[in-house]
Amino acid sequence: DIQMTQSPSSLSASVGDRVTITCRASQSINNYLNWYQQTPGKAPKLLIYAASNLQSGVPSRFSGSGSGTDFTLTISSLQPEDFATYYCQQGYRTSLTFGQGTKLEIK
Amino acid sequence: QLQLQESGPRLVKPSETLSLTCTVSGGSINSNNYYWGWIRQPPGKGLEWIGSFYYGGSTYYNPSLKSRVTLSADTSKTQFSLKLSSVTAADTAVYYCARVDQLELRVDPWGQGTLVTVSS
Numbered sequence: 001d002i003q004m005t006q007s008p009s010s011l012s013a014s015v016g017d018r019v020t021i022t023c024r025a026s027q028s029i030n031n032y033l034n035w036y037q038q039t040p041g042k043a044p045k046l047l048i049y050a051a052s053n054l055q056s057g058v059p060s061r062f063s064g065s066g067s068g069t070d071f072t073l074t075i076s077s078l079q080p081e082d083f084a085t086y087y088c089q090q091g092y093r094t095s096l097t098f099g100q101g102t103k104l105e106i107k
Numbered sequence: 108q109l110q111l112q113e114s115g116p117r118l119v120k121p122s123e124t125l126s127l128t129c130t131v132s133g134g135s136i137n138s139n140n141y142y143w144g145w146i147r148q149p150p151g152k153g154l155e156w157i158g159s160f161y162y163g164g165s166t167y168y169n170p171s172l173k174s175r176v177t178l179s180a181d182t183s184k185t186q187f188s189l190k191l192s193s194v195t196a197a198d199t200a201v202y203y204c205a206r207v208d209q210l211e212l213r214v215d216p217w218g219q220g221t222l223v224t225v226s227s
Contacts, residue, residue, distance in 0.1 A: 001170065032211060032212065034211065034212070034213045034214070043203055043217035043219055043220050044154065044203075044214070044217055045217075046213055046215040049208075049211050049215075050211045050213075055213075087154055089154075089212075089213075089214065090212075091208075091211045091212030091213060092212075094142070094159060094167045094212065095156070095167060095169065095170070096146075096156035096159070096207070096212060096214070098154040098155070099153075100153045101153045101154075
């Protein structure tokens with residue numbers, strides 16, 4: 001299995017801050033990396049697919065980059081509704097694997 | 108707009124079989140270019156992929172669950188099912204059904220999820 005490791009596991013930030021979450025794969029996955037946002041009690045929501053493509057309806061303050069083994073999710077200016085848990089997921093192999101999650105909390 | 112909804116017993120006894128059904132509305136599971144699958148999330152923990160299948164094609168299972176999991180599709184082409192045998196408390200989780208894009212393996216949309224508790 002391809003292991004996905006996110007950092008940090010948790011992060012405190014303020015409204016308006018720029019934040020970056022990192023995801024590392026245990027082997028090269030080209031650009032087959034997807035990002036999700038999950039709020040408490042809700043299903044995950046797709047934000048970014050294929051490393052840098054914004055899913056329809058997702059605000060442009062979200063962006064993704066990277067290829068190979070190292071990827072980032074950036075939120076350019078945090079809004080109150082962005083405080084949530086974020087997961088990366090490799091789409092390189094049909095045996096899907098997710099990162100452990102990054103919980104973004106209000107400072 | 109495609110929507111998915113999980114249904115099934117919310118409480119299962121240890122050693123028994125967990126059975127869930129996913130009902131798809133606004134589309135069908137024999138659509139080209141998509142897998143259909145299950146993902147679970149134990150309370151307070153992360154996401155774990157259980158398995159995916161392509162209608163009329165291959166099925167893929169998480170190696171750690173493979174011996175206990177069966178995915179199947181209904182001939183109505185609007186439902187698919189999960190069976191997980193010999194459950195223990197460690198199988199207590201929110202279970203999500205979802206559509207998986209065949210190319211980037213992006214998971215979207217997801218069902219709302221259903222909490223299944225394993226307890227006597």
